[in-house]
Amino acid sequence: MSIGGKPKRIFSEFTFDLIERCYVEYGGFADVICESNDYDNFLKYVEEPFTQLCQEISTKLPVCLAFKPLNNSLIVKNASMVEKLLIDTDHVEDYEFCLQADFSEIKLLYIQITQWGIRGGVREEIYQNLLHEVTQKKPKAMMELILYKPSILNPEKYLLIEKSEILPYLGFSPLVYEVAKWFKQYLPLLILASADDPIPVIHQYLSEPKEPDFDSWKDKTGLEETELECWLNTINRKGQAIICGSPGTGKTFLAEKIAEYLIGDYGFSELVQFHPAYSYEDFIQGIRPQSQEGKLTYPLVPGRFLEFCKKAESYQDTCVLIIDEINRANLAQVFGELMYLLEYRDREIPLAGGNRFRIPKNVRIIGTMNTADRSIANIDHALRRRFAFIELRTNYEVLRRYHRKRGFIVDGLINILQQLNQAIADKNYEIGISFFLTDNLREDIEDIWCMEIEPYLEEYFFNQLQRVDEFRWKKIKDQLCIQTQHNQ
Numbered sequence: 001m002s003i004g005g006k007p008k009r010i011f012s013e014f015t016f017d018l019i020e021r022c023y024v025e026y027g028g029f030a031d032v033i034c035e036s037n038d039y040d041n042f043l044k045y046v047e048e049p050f051t052q053l054c055q056e057i058s059t060k061l062p063v064c065l066a067f068k069p070l071n072n073s074l075i076v077k078n079a080s081m082v083e084k085l086l087i088d089t090d091h092v093e094d095y096e097f098c099l100q101a102d103f104s105e106i107k108l109l110y111i112q113i114t115q116w117g118i119r120g121g122v123r124e125e126i127y128q129n130l131l132h133e134v135t136q137k138k139p140k141a142m143m144e145l146i147l148y149k150p151s152i153l154n155p156e157k158y159l160l161i162e163k164s165e166i167l168p169y170l171g172f173s174p175l176v177y178e179v180a181k182w183f184k185q186y187l188p189l190l191i192l193a194s195a196d197d198p199i200p201v202i203h204q205y206l207s208e209p210k211e212p213d214f215d216s217w218k219d220k221t222g223l224e225e226t227e228l229e230c231w232l233n234t235i236n237r238k239g240q241a242i243i244c245g246s247p248g249t250g251k252t253f254l255a256e257k258i259a260e261y262l263i264g265d266y267g268f269s270e271l272v273q274f275h276p277a278y279s280y281e282d283f284i285q286g287i288r289p290q291s292q293e294g295k296l297t298y299p300l301v302p303g304r305f306l307e308f309c310k311k312a313e314s315y316q317d318t319c320v321l322i323i324d325e326i327n328r329a330n331l332a333q334v335f336g337e338l339m340y341l342l343e344y345r346d347r348e349i350p351l352a353g354g355n356r357f358r359i360p361k362n363v364r365i366i367g368t369m370n371t372a373d374r375s376i377a378n379i380d381h382a383l384r385r386r387f388a389f390i391e392l393r394t395n396y397e398v399l400r401r402y403h404r405k406r407g408f409i410v411d412g413l414i415n416i417l418q419q420l421n422q423a424i425a426d427k428n429y430e431i432g433i434s435f436f437l438t439d440n441l442r443e444d445i446e447d448i449w450c451m452e453i454e455p456y457l458e459e460y461f462f463n464q465l466q467r468v469d470e471f472r473w474k475k476i477k478d479q480l481c482i483q484t485q486h487n488q
Contacts, residue, residue, distance in 0.1 A: 010049050010053070010166075010169055010175075010233075011045075011049060011163070011166050011167065011169075012045070012167065013163075013167065014045055015045045015046055015049070016115050016116070016117075016163045017115075018041055018042060018045055018046060019046060019113070019114065019115040020115035022042060023115065046113065050113045053175060053176070054111070055361075056176045056236070057111075057176050057179050057180055057183070108122060108123050108126050108127060108130070108186070108190075109121070109122055109123075109183060109186060110123075111159070111179060115163075116162060116163060117160065117161050117162040117163040117164075117165070117166055118159075118160075118161045118166060118175070118179070119158065119159055119160045119161070120158065120159035120160075120179065120182055120183070121157065121158050121159070122155075122157050122158075122186070124157065127186075130189065130193060131153070131189065133193070134189065134192050134193050138192060138193075141192060142192065145188055145192060151185070152188050152189060155185035155186060156182060156185060159178070159179065159182040161175065161178055161179075169229070223254075228261075231258065231390055232258070232261065232262065234388045234390065235258070235262070235364055235366065235388070236262075236364070237388075238387070238388040239342065239345055239359075239363075239364060239365065240342055240364065240365035240366070240367070240386065240387050240388070241365075241366055241367070241387055241388040241389070241390055242326060242366075242367040242368070242369050242387045242388070242389050242390070243255055243366065243367070243368050243369070243390045243392055244368075244369040244370075244371050244389055244390070244391055244392065245369075245370075245371060245391060245392035245393060245432070246370070246371055246372055246393075246394070246427065246428055246429055246430040246431070246432055247370060247372050247429075247431070247432055247456070248394075248431060248432025248433060248434040248435045249392045249393065249394055249395070249430075249432035249433070249434065250392065250395075250398075250432065250433065250434050251368040251369070251370070251392055252322075252324050252368050253434070254392065255322045255324075255366045255367075255368050256269070256271070256322065258320075258366060259320035259322055259364075259366060262318045262320050262364060263317055263318055263319065263320055264317040264318060266315055266317035267315050267317030267318045267319045267320070267362070268311075268312075268315060268319055268320075269319065269320040269321070269322060270308055270320075270321055270322070271321075271322040271323075271324055272304050272321065272322070272323055272324070273323075273324040273325055274323055274324070274325050274326050274327075274328045274329035274334070275325070275328050275329060276328055276329065276330075278328075278329040278334055279333070279334060280303075280333055280334055280335075280336045280352075281303060282303050282304060282334075283303045283304055283305050283334045283335070283338075284302075284303045284305055284306060284334075284335075284336055284337070284338065284351065285300060285301065285302045285303050285306055285351060285352075285353050285355070286300070286301060286303065286353070287299070287300055287301070287353075288301040300353045300354075300355075305321065305338070306357065308321050308363070309357075309359060309360055309363055312360045312362055312363050313360050315362065317362065318362050318363075318364055319360075319362055319363050319364070320363075320364045320365075320366060321363065321364070321365050321366070322366050322367075322368070323365065323366070323367040323368070324367075324368050325368060325369070325370065326367030326368060326369055327369045327370070327379065331379060331383055332380055332382075332383060335383070336351075336352065337349055337350075337351055337352070337357070338359075339382065339383060339386065341357070341358065341359050342359075342365075342386040342387075343386050345359055345361065346358075346361075367387070371427075371428040371429075372428055372429050393427065393430070394417070394421060394430050394431070394432050394433055395433060396414045396417065396418070396433065398433060399413075399414060399433040399436060399437070400414060402437055403441060403482075406439060406441075407484050408441060408442070408482055408483065408484060409481075409482070409483040409484070410436075410441070410482055411481070412479055412480045412481030412482065412483075413436065413441075413445075413480050413481075413482060415479070416471075416476050416479055416480060417431060417433075419471075420457075420471055423467060423470070423471070424460065429460055431453065431456070435448055435452055435453065436448060441482055442482050445480065445482060446473060446477070449473045449476075449477075450473050453471075454468065454471075454472065454473065457471060
């Protein structure tokens with residue numbers, strides 16, 4: 001979203017000012033707002049981002065639970081436990097995100113966006129009734145749960161995240177973590193009321209959500225917090241992205257780390273590498289000859305992506321498929337009908353083999369692409385616009401930090417690499433740092449330079465070999481100055 005054409009954060013001062021103005025000017029009546037000039041802005045800057053926030057929160061919580069208070073019972077459903085509803089049309093600030101089984105019924109928990117920030121709460125009377133009923137009907141399981149989780153009887157009844165804390169966020173992760181952590185306090189009680197053997201089910205959900213550790217992620221990836229949040233937000237918004245860059249910039253490594261971040265507590269990631277022989281039958285589905293009892297049969301077999309999506313349907317958190325070297329295959333041919341589904345994630349379409357297919361909402365795709373072969377230019381526009389492209393450049397600071405932890409000063413090496421990349425003068429062919437991420441750099445550097453860097457330069461400067469001579473090992477070895485820290 002943007003205001004005046006400039007990138008903006010998830011929520012802005014404009015969001016909260018708009019809520020307050022609507023409440024003051026229109027008395028908080030949603031039907032009046034719908035007929036006002038503020039409706040489009042309200043939809044864009046309040047309703048849409050808050051809906052997306054609630055959808056992200058729902059992926060962090062166990063699926064298949066729903067609360068049905070009218071008959072004091074819980075039911076299990078083949079759908080998300082959490083729904084985001086506009087249930088109080090008399091007050092525009094009451095956007096409630098609740099545990100429920102039916103739109104017409106009272107809810108136990110809710111989350112609201114107001115002019116002051118985001119807050120959550122519990123329907124105290126419903127909570128006490130549920131607690132009383134569970135104690136009466138399942139006293140043994142209740143006692144076991146109390147011994148295992150004493151705080152079950154005293155959860156935090158309210159959540160408040162003020163707008164001053166919300167405004168700096170570029171992505172959803174910190175907000176999602178805070179709200180999911182609060183909701184999770186009530187899950188043991190809800191599972192206790194719904195499951196015949198609740199304790200084993202409860203145990204798998206009692207671990208704390210992983211709090212984002214941006215300092216650790218900076219050490220691992222070299223990305224600043226704002227940059228990481230921006231990338232995560234892009235991948236979640238688009239559904240699929242390609243990390244592109246020159247050789248050795250750490251594209252696959254970074255894709256794996258981002259996938260590790262996205263999958264949270266209850267997701268998974270897999271990696272597939274494309275190559276020129278990779279086909280639609282390998283990725284989507286195809287007829288495969290098989291021998292059964294001496295007879296040759298030709299069943300329709302799902303490919304790697306269909307198998308991945310089927311597995312992802314049973315997971316509640318984000319599931320990430322990493323496609324390494326995505327540009328090496330004929331993408332238009334391999335993706336087939338997936339071209340349509342990448343853009344329309346909420347649709348279902350028939351496949352060539354006759355089955356119907358849709359991409360689960362919790363699936364993300366991260367591709368990696370080497371720009372040294374000009375591969376982006378070779379991708380047709382229809383496919384290109386379905387992916388977000390994240391450019392990765394040589395990050396010398398990551399190289400410096402990596403070796404500083406191992407007791408080495410590599411400023412000389414970094415200086416040579418900067419000179420070399422200036423001589424190459426093309427970001428698509430720059431020498432990346434991953435060549436030099438070795439624990440024994442002082443022993444390995446000559447082999448790396450002579451057997452990896454020089455051949456690469458000879459290929460790039462194939463008709464200007466005198467340029468390569470400037471960076472031969474014999475000429476630059478004294479300038480590398482790989483020192484131990486105590487000798488600095």
